Amino acid sequence: MGLVNRRIRTLLVALLPVFVLAIAGSLVTVPFVALGPGPTFNTLGDKDGGPVVDIQGVPIHQTSGNLNMTTVAVQDGLNIFDAFGFWVDGRYGLVPRAEVYPPDVPRDKVDESNKADFKQSEDNAELAALHYLKYPTVVKLGSVAADGPAHDALRAGDQLLSVAGKPIATSQDVVDAVRGAQPGTVVPVRLRRDGAEQTVDVKLGARPDDSAKGYLGVTPDETPDGPVKMTFNLSDVGGPSAGLMFTLAVIDKMSAGDLNGGKFVAGTGTIDPQGKVGPIGGIQYKMVAAREAGAETFLVPADNCTEALQHHPDGLRLVKVDTLNTAVDALRALDAGQPAPACG
Structure with missing residues (x-):
């Protein structure tokens, strides 16, 4: 009987580290997230x-x-076993949590x-x-800084027609009109307010980030000049890509x-109002998601091409784009059976 008890005690002592490891592995979180x-x-x-x-508001064509569009899944709150499982899976990558959720920034922020x-990204x-479709837009003031140089002359809702003699058709036109002007320069601003046109003079102030450059202290808001209204109906998605x-x-x-020739095209990339396509993060995971969903062609921002070539799934054509024009032209070329710009 004593021999049996000794064997049981020996077994328990031997299994104790296993039990401790199992508990620690399931309860202790690691400072990583899985992408x-x-x-x-x-x-x-x-x-x-x-x-x-x-x-809404304009004729729509059948497509x-x-x-x-593609996204990256972020798995947070990983324990040791979770992290090991994602690492073994091969479709996921582990990165320090601080790269996704900076420690000095609350999660809700x-x-x-x-x-x-x-x-x-929706507005852009x-x-x-x-702009690509040559559809007219107007520029109205979304806000006027209370302590800015234009606060006595301009109001939120004013439609800008010209600034310093330069016609205003886009938000960028406002920036260009005062670019290079010195603080203290008086510029005429032609506007429409309550249906009537008028001209006011604004003395430019010094930009807070560059005292050598003048600024109006306004936030222009460019909108369609007509009945068109767009709504993007995706919730629980974040980021600009x-x-x-x-x-x-x-x-x-x-x-x-x-545009796609009726085929399955996927892609990613930021865009600005002028149609410039910018790079994004997590492209290797987005390509996997696209291929698994059935995509045969993937639009890759030019600055992401090197990374994309290192990780792209078999059977997925990578098309390099740096502007909206090149993206549209590439899709039309593929539809016509012609080559398109490729990564690599």
């Missing part, structure tokens, strides 16, 4: 009963195929910033598409023919 393929959405399709890109970036997509695919969806819906 992997996230959901992908067809910007030409529907979600939750409505169009992902809803355009077919896919123009999918990070989420709020991501949502703001996503809203900006609308403007980039309207949907801009390019949203823009292409708007163009496809507002013009005849299929």
Whole structure:
């Protein structure tokens, strides 16, 4: 009997580290997050009963195929076993948590910033598409700084017609009109307020970030000059990288023919109102998500091409784009059976 008890005690002593490791592995979190393929959405399709890109006020053309935006999934709060499982999986990568959620920034602030970036991508997509389609826009003042040089002369809601003699058709025109002017320069501003046109003079102040340059102290808001209204119906998505695919969806819906040739195209990339395509993060995971969803062509921001070539899935054609024009031209070339700019 004593021999049996000794064996049991020996076994328990031997298993104790295993039990401790199991408990620690399931309870102790690690300072890493797992990044992997996230959901992908067809910007030409529907979600939750409505169009992902809803355009009202102008004729809309029928579309077919896919123009999918892609996302990266972030898995947080990992324990040791979770982290090991994601590492073994191969579709995920582990990165320090601080790279995604800076320790000095509350989690809700990070989420709020991501949502703001996503809203900006929607606004930029609308403007980039309207500019490409030569659709007229107007520039109104979204706000006037209370302590800025224009606070006595301009009001929120004023439509800007010209600044310093230069016609205003886009928000960038406002920046260009005062670029190079010295603080203290008086510039005439032609505007429309309450249906009537008038001209006011504004003495430029010094920019807070560069005292040698003048500024108006206003926030221009560029909108369509007509009844068109766009709504982008995706919730719980953050970041700026949907801009390019949203823009292409708007163009496809507002013009005849299929940009994608009726095929499955996916992609990513930021965009600015002038149509410049910018790089994004996590492209290797976005390509996996696209390929698993059925994409055969993936639009890659030019600055992401090197990384994309190192990780792209088999069977996925990588098309290099740096502007909205090159993206549209590339899709039309592929539809016509012609070569398109490629990564590498």
